[in-house]
Amino acid sequence: MRHIISVLIENEAGALARVSGLFAARGYNIESLTVAPTEDATLSRMTIVTHGDEMIIEQIIKQLNKLVDVVKLLDLSEGPHIERELMMVKVKAEKGMREEMKRMADIFRANIIDVTDCSYTIELTGAGEKLDAFLQAVNDDLIMEVVRSGPLGISRGEKGLGLSTNS
Amino acid sequence: MDLTGAEIVVQALKEEGVEYVWGYPGGAVLHIYDALFQEKALQHILVRHEQAATHAADGYARATGKVGVALVTSGPGATNAVTGIATAYMDSIPMVILTGQVPVPFIGSDAFQEVDITGITRPCVKHNFLVKRTEDIAETMAKAFYIARTGRPGPVLVDIPKDVTDPGVRVPFEYPKKVSMRSYKPVEKGNTRQVRKAVDLMVKARRPVVYTGGGVVLGEASEDLRKLIAHTHFPVTNTLMGLGSIAASDDHFLGMLGMHGTYEANMAMHEADLIIAVGARFDDRVTGKLAQFCPNAKIIHVDVDPASISKNVRVDVPIVGQVKPVLKDMLKFLKERKSGPDKAALKEWWARIKTWRDVDCLKYANSDKVIKPQYAIETLHKVTRRRNFYLTSDVGQHQMFAAQFYPFEKPRRWINSGGLGTMGFGLPAAMGVQQAFPKATVACVTGEASIQMCIQELATCAQHDLPLKIILLNNGYMGMVRQWQEFFYDKRYSHSYVDALPDFAKLAETYGHVGMTIENPGDLEAAYKEAFGMKDRLVFMNVIIDPEENVYPMIEAGKGHHEMHMSPHLSAERELA
Ligand SMILES: Cc1ncc(C[n+]2csc(CCOP(=O)(O)OP(=O)(O)O)c2C)c(N)n1
Ligand SMILES: [Mg+2]
Numbered sequence: 001m002r003h004i005i006s007v008l009i010e011n012e013a014g015a016l017a018r019v020s021g022l023f024a025a026r027g028y029n030i031e032s033l034t035v036a037p038t039e040d041a042t043l044s045r046m047t048i049v050t051h052g053d054e055m056i057i058e059q060i061i062k063q064l065n066k067l068v069d070v071v072k073l074l075d076l077s078e079g080p081h082i083e084r085e086l087m088m089v090k091v092k093a094e095k096g097m098r099e100e101m102k103r104m105a106d107i108f109r110a111n112i113i114d115v116t117d118c119s120y121t122i123e124l125t126g127a128g129e130k131l132d133a134f135l136q137a138v139n140d141d142l143i144m145e146v147v148r149s150g151p152l153g154i155s156r157g158e159k160g161l162g163l164s165t166n167s
Numbered sequence: 168m169d170l171t172g173a174e175i176v177v178q179a180l181k182e183e184g185v186e187y188v189w190g191y192p193g194g195a196v197l198h199i200y201d202a203l204f205q206e207k208a209l210q211h212i213l214v215r216h217e218q219a220a221t222h223a224a225d226g227y228a229r230a231t232g233k234v235g236v237a238l239v240t241s242g243p244g245a246t247n248a249v250t251g252i253a254t255a256y257m258d259s260i261p262m263v264i265l266t267g268q269v270p271v272p273f274i275g276s277d278a279f280q281e282v283d284i285t286g287i288t289r290p291c292v293k294h295n296f297l298v299k300r301t302e303d304i305a306e307t308m309a310k311a312f313y314i315a316r317t318g319r320p321g322p323v324l325v326d327i328p329k330d331v332t333d334p335g336v337r338v339p340f341e342y343p344k345k346v347s348m349r350s351y352k353p354v355e356k357g358n359t360r361q362v363r364k365a366v367d368l369m370v371k372a373r374r375p376v377v378y379t380g381g382g383v384v385l386g387e388a389s390e391d392l393r394k395l396i397a398h399t400h401f402p403v404t405n406t407l408m409g410l411g412s413i414a415a416s417d418d419h420f421l422g423m424l425g426m427h428g429t430y431e432a433n434m435a436m437h438e439a440d441l442i443i444a445v446g447a448r449f450d451d452r453v454t455g456k457l458a459q460f461c462p463n464a465k466i467i468h469v470d471v472d473p474a475s476i477s478k479n480v481r482v483d484v485p486i487v488g489q490v491k492p493v494l495k496d497m498l499k500f501l502k503e504r505k506s507g508p509d510k511a512a513l514k515e516w517w518a519r520i521k522t523w524r525d526v527d528c529l530k531y532a533n534s535d536k537v538i539k540p541q542y543a544i545e546t547l548h549k550v551t552r553r554r555n556f557y558l559t560s561d562v563g564q565h566q567m568f569a570a571q572f573y574p575f576e577k578p579r580r581w582i583n584s585g586g587l588g589t590m591g592f593g594l595p596a597a598m599g600v601q602q603a604f605p606k607a608t609v610a611c612v613t614g615e616a617s618i619q620m621c622i623q624e625l626a627t628c629a630q631h632d633l634p635l636k637i638i639l640l641n642n643g644y645m646g647m648v649r650q651w652q653e654f655f656y657d658k659r660y661s662h663s664y665v666d667a668l669p670d671f672a673k674l675a676e677t678y679g680h681v682g683m684t685i686e687n688p689g690d691l692e693a694a695y696k697e698a699f700g701m702k703d704r705l706v707f708m709n710v711i712i713d714p715e716e717n718v719y720p721m722i723e724a725g726k727g728h729h730e731m732h733m734s735p736h737l738s739a740e741r742e743l744a
Pocket of ligand 1: 565588589591613617644645
């Protein structure tokens, strides 16, 4: 099963390497990993998307918790949560094709954030499937470059991952 | 009080109550060595290879329960220490390893003797630190010791760049009285609800087995285990790392389990309806084939490390907590019950166990022509049983013979590399034990291949007057490798013959020790007596043994507990009967 795990980790040199090293050394699957500092500069927040059966996910969570730098974590997939991913796509947009491309962006509620004489850069935020759908909708030959952030997640309602919240 | 970084390192060690540091100097740690030069309260023991520094600190930690400390330089000093760090990590031994590093501005520039040791050791330490400011040394040292000894213990490495210990930089020194980390909160007591659930299963069990590992030794819970066993009359088996946690002479003890465990221990595991695993981790050498492991049993698992639970084997009642308070609670709740474990069922169970015991699986054919390794260990026990005795071991057949044939009555007396299986461990580990207990008798059982991996430490023993007794069971083979080649590779003994051996007795003598060569079974006991009588001398006993003896019983890797190979001698005898 796919799991999305949020981790609060000390913002120390090597902390990211400890997490990625753990996944590599123990052969855990890792689909995406994003990390950035939080409102508290001493903490970073990671979002990890992984796959595995129940026993493996249990081990992943335990092994992450065992890392001395990990302060707290939450398996978002266990409760209601929201996921968003950011994607930037550079597409060919030469004369004659520009209108069509703009319409496509509108349909997907995407933004065109950069324009040159031959290209558009389109920004799109949403669940992973929405981003996939956009890429499928655009003719392969027109796609010059794609960059995706990997999903970010946050739980809904009371529950959450913070130093003071219950998780 | 303002101190230099190097002085702070030394002060921190003293604050932690460190008595000994095993180490080897080099450029990056020269400031620290200079601070040690004036130091009286701390004894530094100069080893001859950094691997030995870590093994010696490790042996000290295993024998005393205190944190062992090693100090090495950057680059090659640090990489030489890695094997010892990994060895300690696999067996959860509390250690702090201080490594020198190139000055902060040079880090990442491939400077002379630079190596990314925090990167290299990340997968084999409990935690590591790179200290970038002199102001941070005290707190980092306090954290390192705290992490090493609490929770599931383990090695912690502190990498200290040379400029951080520069004598020109002084900062105020205050050692933290208490360490508290928001990201590291080791568990204490187990959840009492879970313990009660476990007790429910225990009173219902008809064929229970208590299976305990190194965690009982590390958690100082032997006495609590003994009480629990005395109260329940449950049979108990130990892993290689757990030997001594229950007295070998205790009637309830079935011997070691696993690959070279006893018939009765493995059969009891296979037939059990309840396994109570305490401070053990279901290692593959213990479980054999997972699909066939304890097929009929419910499993209770007590461990301080949640990640150990349900890692290899799904358990029914997980209990995360320090082994000692959990065992105490278990006994308390059992005693509160009106009815205890089912006596009739237990009687029947013990009767079955007796039939397995009667097989006498460790029986061997002794000889009056050639020394059998089993006999060498039995005789060692005979000669040392009344002594305050510690036995370390290297890795191979001799290790298994020692585990099978030396009955350990107390914890922390059997010191060997279980998880990593590191050849070269035995001699330096014994140095650490002897340093901790100068009056005790410390012996190391080894093989002619293993001993050569750290033999240079005979010099350290000479310099520091360590009167170890080294018992080399010399079969001329990497016996354990040869045994596998005999069984699984049609006796193609590819590169497992140890040729060009030195005369070990003479070699020991050139280091200033006493050397002996013993070839006749009839001479062995007298030779041991003579050797152990030499209180102040290291005696190296080169015991020439049967070159092709095998370790039995044996479960092949990937087979079930009931599929044991027994000694051919024993099988023949059984057929005759
Ligand atoms: C550092 C290291 N290298 C290789 C091995 C693999 N190994 C396990 S036992 C063994 C042979 C040990 O031979 P010896 O020390 O003579 O002991 P014996 O088995 O003959 O008693 C080897 C090579 C190991 N455990 N450790
Ligand atoms: Mg040998």
